[in-house]
Amino acid sequence: MIYLWLALALAAVAGLFYLITYNPWLDRYWRRLPTRDEYLAMHPQTRSDEAAHPGCCHCDGREMLDLGLARLTDYRRQFMCRQCKRLLWREQD
Numbered sequence: 001m002i003y004l005w006l007a008l009a010l011a012a013v014a015g016l017f018y019l020i021t022y023n024p025w026l027d028r029y030w031r032r033l034p035t036r037d038e039y040l041a042m043h044p045q046t047r048s049d050e051a052a053h054p055g056c057c058h059c060d061g062r063e064m065l066d067l068g069l070a071r072l073t074d075y076r077r078q079f080m081c082r083q084c085k086r087l088l089w090r091e092q093d
């Protein structure tokens with residue numbers, strides 16, 4: 001009987017770890033952003049040869065913030081315009 005409780009406790013800890021680190025709700029929100037290629041296809045005027053990233057389609061800002069989704073080191077990245085603070089596209093490390 002004690003093994004059953006141990007297994008249940010372990011499953012609960014694993015489930016909590018999954019919810020905190022992966023966060024499926026945030027993931028769904030992240031997937032609604034266009035990928036970089038989709039963003040460039042929608043806004044070809046933001047493409048620039050000298051800059052590493054495309055520009056902002058709202059304010060023509062050139063500086064982007066590279067943010068992790070759930071935490072700083074998250075492999076799910078989202079890019080925000082530094083000037084108008086709008087989320088523009090997503091990338092995956």
Ligand SMILES: [Zn+2]
Binds near residue numbers: 083
């Ligand atoms: Zn902007």
